[in-house]
Amino acid sequence: MIKAVVLLSGGLDSAVTLYLAKARGFKCYCLTFDYGQRHKIELQFARRVAASIGASFKIIKMSLPWQGSSLLDKSLRLPASRHREDGGIPSTYVPGRNIIFLSFALSYAETIGAQAIFIGAHAQDYSGYPDCRPEFFRAFAVVAAKGTKSGVESGPVKIVTPLLGKTKAGIIRTGVSLGVPFGLTRSCYAATKKPCGSCDSCYYRIKGFKEAGIEDPAFKL
Amino acid sequence: MIKAVVLLSGGLDSAVTLYLAKARGFKCYCLTFDYGQRHKIELQFARRVAASIGASFKIIKMSLPWQGSSLLDKSLRLPASRHREDGGIPSTYVPGRNIIFLSFALSYAETIGAQAIFIGAHAQDYSGYPDCRPEFFRAFAVVAAKGTKSGVESGPVKIVTPLLGKTKAGIIRTGVSLGVPFGLTRSCYAATKKPCGSCDSCYYRIKGFKEAGIEDPAFKL
Numbered sequence: 001m002i003k004a005v006v007l008l009s010g011g012l013d014s015a016v017t018l019y020l021a022k023a024r025g026f027k028c029y030c031l032t033f034d035y036g037q038r039h040k041i042e043l044q045f046a047r048r049v050a051a052s053i054g055a056s057f058k059i060i061k062m063s064l065p066w067q068g069s070s071l072l073d074k075s076l077r078l079p080a081s082r083h084r085e086d087g088g089i090p091s092t093y094v095p096g097r098n099i100i101f102l103s104f105a106l107s108y109a110e111t112i113g114a115q116a117i118f119i120g121a122h123a124q125d126y127s128g129y130p131d132c133r134p135e136f137f138r139a140f141a142v143v144a145a146k147g148t149k150s151g152v153e154s155g156p157v158k159i160v161t162p163l164l165g166k167t168k169a170g171i172i173r174t175g176v177s178l179g180v181p182f183g184l185t186r187s188c189y190a191a192t193k194k195p196c197g198s199c200d201s202c203y204y205r206i207k208g209f210k211e212a213g214i215e216d217p218a219f220k221l
Numbered sequence: 222m223i224k225a226v227v228l229l230s231g232g233l234d235s236a237v238t239l240y241l242a243k244a245r246g247f248k249c250y251c252l253t254f255d256y257g258q259r260h261k262i263e264l265q266f267a268r269r270v271a272a273s274i275g276a277s278f279k280i281i282k283m284s285l286p287w288q289g290s291s292l293l294d295k296s297l298r299l300p301a302s303r304h305r306e307d308g309g310i311p312s313t314y315v316p317g318r319n320i321i322f323l324s325f326a327l328s329y330a331e332t333i334g335a336q337a338i339f340i341g342a343h344a345q346d347y348s349g350y351p352d353c354r355p356e357f358f359r360a361f362a363v364v365a366a367k368g369t370k371s372g373v374e375s376g377p378v379k380i381v382t383p384l385l386g387k388t389k390a391g392i393i394r395t396g397v398s399l400g401v402p403f404g405l406t407r408s409c410y411a412a413t414k415k416p417c418g419s420c421d422s423c424y425y426r427i428k429g430f431k432e433a434g435i436e437d438p439a440f441k442l
Contacts, residue, residue: 062283064328089370096328099368103324107285107317136368143364147320147357149310 001027003114004160005105008032008050008057010042011187012205013163015049016175017120020162023178028055029112031105035064035097038189045186052181060104064094089128090200092189098131102140102159109157110150122163122171137161168208176214183217195219222248224335225381226326229253229271229278231263232408233426234384236270237396238341241383244399249276250333252326256285256318259412266407273402281325285315310349311421313410319352323361323380330378331371343384343392358382389429397435404438416440 004026008014021028032046043059050057098121105117121132130136137159145156163171175182187205188195195202195218209216225247229235242249253267264280271278319342326338342353351357358380366377384392396403408426409416416423416439430437 060284063281089374093370094328095331096324096369099364100321100324100328103317103321107315107321110316130370130373131368133367136364139360139363139367142360143320143357146354146360147352148317149314149351152351153310 001025002116003027003029003109003112004116004118005109005112005114006030006055006118007101007105007120008046009120010045010049010185011120011201012175012180012182012185013120013122013171013187014046015120015180015182015185016171016178017118017162018049018053018055019175019178019180021116021118021160022053022055026116026118028053028118029108029114030055030057031101031108032057032059033101033104034059034061035094035100039186042186045184048184049181052184058108062100089130092200093129096131098129098136099140106144106148106157110148114157115155116158116160118160118162120163121161122166122168134161134164137164167211168204169211172208172212172214176212181217183220185218187218222246223337224248224250224330224333225337225339226330226333226335227251227276227339228322228326228341229267230341231266231270231406232341232422233396233401233403233406234341234343234392234408235267236341236401236403236406237392237399238339238383239270239274239276240396240399240401242337242339242381243274243276247337247339249274249339250329250335251276251278252322252329253278253280254322254325255280255282256315256321260407260410262412263407266405269405270402273405279329283321310351313421314350317352319350319357320361327365327369327378331369335378336376337379337381339381339383341384342382343387343389355382355385358385388432389425390432393429393433393435397433402438404441406439408439 002025004021006018006021006028008018008030018028018030030050032043034043047057109117123134141159144159145151150157187201189199189201190196223246225242227239227242227249229239229251239249251271253264255264268278330338344355362380365380366372371378408422410420410422411417
């Protein structure tokens, strides 16, 4: 059976990505990161999403001993969604985060002989993160081809970004068609018990469900 | 003062790289990794090398919960140098290691506003590791340009590989001219108190000092 490493965050995008990978016939190995994020609660959601589909699940714990992101540093305020309207890269940006995540995924993929890495980034709602752009994923694919044993000896691990062209509403509709249990996902940056409803991530989620004409079970609970 | 992140392993190549970065006028921030390597003793050597030049020093601890490399898995035998004569990628290869290391270095560089990352890889003696080849570093430089805030907003962090064209003997001669304290470095893959003298890494070190016509203080102790 062909294998894929799936980067899982606990949010809805990566959950839809996991269900898509499974629907495409891959045996899925989920990877989640404990990197000091303030919304560490997402790890529990990621575990439940992986379990919902019977996928393997692993947490990588790492020290990121530098600050500078409001997603790591609790002394900084999370930006409210309205602060983003002027564009630019928001303070929740974590330097090199997707590069680090993909590097671990690549190492894992090579170790278990997986052919692909699935990552649920999307360009339209990408919140200004440079490491969510198509040109970044193209560049990383070259790294996978040139910097690994599999890339040199057989064929490189593929970097698959199935949501890249989709809107949030489109992702939600795809998830509904695949039976993604959205009630098990958590997109909020705040570490509160219920989603805060006002951070960047909540803002896009609420907007997406509204546009898709679907009720979000996460806000019903 | 311009800053550089320097990847330090405790071995002689990275020590020479650190002294080169300092000689080029950079304020150096060393990064070393505790990733479950069998020769964890190298961390102490790295710390001493950084201290010898008054550089900042940080250890990143991470879980790499997969096996498959004789450098991580103590149940596997380290290859003796003669086993390598047939070419190919040796069993000490750790999937994606330099990709992971460079990713952390890039994240760190962005956080502290460093302009460069120095890494002491070299092609001639690279022991068959795909993530030590020039084409890999070129690919990673594109990732730094496309996948980071600094790459998008100002200029990308440069990936500097000052040893890439040098032989081991050439690296040692450069180190001597810069006053690198080779007695503080450790290149051996075995975790023994003294260098084993027979692993891949010892083999190239002994050969290099011999060709340079210099006595290795590490073997004198």
